[in-house]
Amino acid sequence: MAVTQQLARIPVEYLAACRQLAGESPDGDPHWNPPSEDVLDLDWAPTLLERVCGLAGLDDVHLIALRLATQGDTSIDVGFLNTHPHGIAPFGPAPTALSTAEVAHISELLGQIDLRAVLATLTTDETEPASLIGDGAGGIAGGPRKYLLEHFNALREFYRDASLRRLQLVLWWD
Known part of the structure; x- marks a missing residue:
C-alpha cells in the first residue's frame, strides 16, 4: 500500500461537526x-512539483503557495482527525488544514x-528531468x-472549486 497525499474540500460546519463528534465519542470517532x-489523491506529486518548480526558478511567493497547497497549515487544529483508532493519517505526518481565506489566496x-512554462525550462530529454527531479521520477509511466x-x-482545479464554494481544505498522507 502506497502512502499518497490526500486533500478534502469541506465546509467549515462539517469540520466543526467532526470535532464535536470526536469530543463526544468514547473512542474519539469524528465520523470523518x-x-x-470532494477528495483528491495527489499521489506522490507534491514533492516532485515543488522540486521541479524550485529547479525552474519559480519565485518565492508562488513556491510558498504551492508548498502550502500541498502541506497545509497548522493554525487550524485538526488533531482530532489523527486519534487512534480512527486516525486518517496513520502512515504520515499529522493532518493539516487551510481556512477558506487561505484556500482563496492559494x-x-x-x-x-504556468506549469508548462516551468517544465519547458527543463531539457526536452525525459531522462534528464527525471534525474534532476529524483525521487523515482524516471519510473513514472508516461514521463515526469x-x-x-x-x-x-488537478490540484489547481481542486483549489479553484474549493475557493468558489468557500470551502476549507484538510490535507493528510495516507
Missing part, C-alpha cells in the same frame, strides 16, 4: 467521511503558475512532464 467527489496564486502537469492541473 467527506464525499468522494487558489489565486496557483492560477498564476505528463505526470506533473496532470497532477498540478
